[in-house]
Amino acid sequence: MNLKTPYPAVDIIIELIDRPDRPIILIERHYEPLGWAIPGGFMDYGETAETTARREAMEEVGLAVELVDLLGIYSDPSRDKRQHTVSLVYIATATGEPKAGDDAKNSAIVPVHQIPSNLCFDHDHILRDYLNYRHYGLRPRIG
Template sequence: MAYRNPAPTVDIIIELTDRPQRPIILIERLYEPLGWAIPGGFVDYGESVETAAIREAKEEIGLDIQLLEQFHVYSAPGRDQRKHTISIVFLAAAQGTPMAGDDAKHFKLFNLWELPENLCFDHGKILQDYWLYRHYGRRPTLG
C-alpha cells in the first residue's frame, strides 16, 4: 500500500505597516480554485516553512517581508479541494508597493472588516481567527 501524506503549505497574513490602518494583502488567484486568498503556497522539499513563507511572499506580491510569528496550523482534510494540505500560517509585516506575480492574477489591500466574500480554501476562517487575535488577543483553539 502506498502512503498518502498531506502536503505542507504556508499562508502569510501580511500587514502593510507603512499605510494607515495597516491593511492586509490578498491575492486574486490566477488558477483553480479561483477567488481571493492569503498569499502562500507549497513548501519545497528541503526548505523550512519560514523560508517558504518568505519565498512565496516575494513570488506572489513582490515584497520582502518580516516574519513576526507563527499564528496557527490549519489541517482539516477538506481545507483545499485539490488535496489534503496542512498550512502553517505566519503573521508578517511589509512596506512598499505590492505587485502581483507568480500565480496571483491581482492583489488588493483589505481592512479586516471589509473582506471579499469569495475567499478560497479556509481563508475566511483563518482571517476571522486573525481578527479575533488582533482585536481581543484570542488565539484559535485546538480541535
C-alpha cells in the same frame, strides 16, 4: 502499501505597516481554484516553513516580509479540494506597494474591516481567527 501524506503549505497574512490601520494583502488566484485568497503556497523539499513564507510573499506580491508570529496550523482534510494540505499560517509585516506575480493574477490592499467573504479554501476561517487575535489577543482554538 499505498502511502498518502498531506502536502505542507504556508500562508502569510501580510500587514502593511506603512499605511494607516495596517491593511492586509489578498491575492486573486491565477489558477484553480479561482478566487481571492491569502498569499501562500507549497513548501519545497528541504525548505523551512519560514523560508517558504518569505519566498511566497516575494513571488506572489513582490514584497520582502518580516515574520512576526505563527497564527496557527490548519489541517482539516477538506480545506483544499485538490488534496489534503496542512498550512502553517504566519502573520508578517511589510512596506511598499504589492505587485501580483507568480500564481497571483491580481493583488489587493484590504482594510481589515472590509475583508470580503467567500475566499478560497478555508481562508475566511483563517482571517476570522486572525481578526480575533489582532483585536482581542485570542489565539485560535485547537481542534
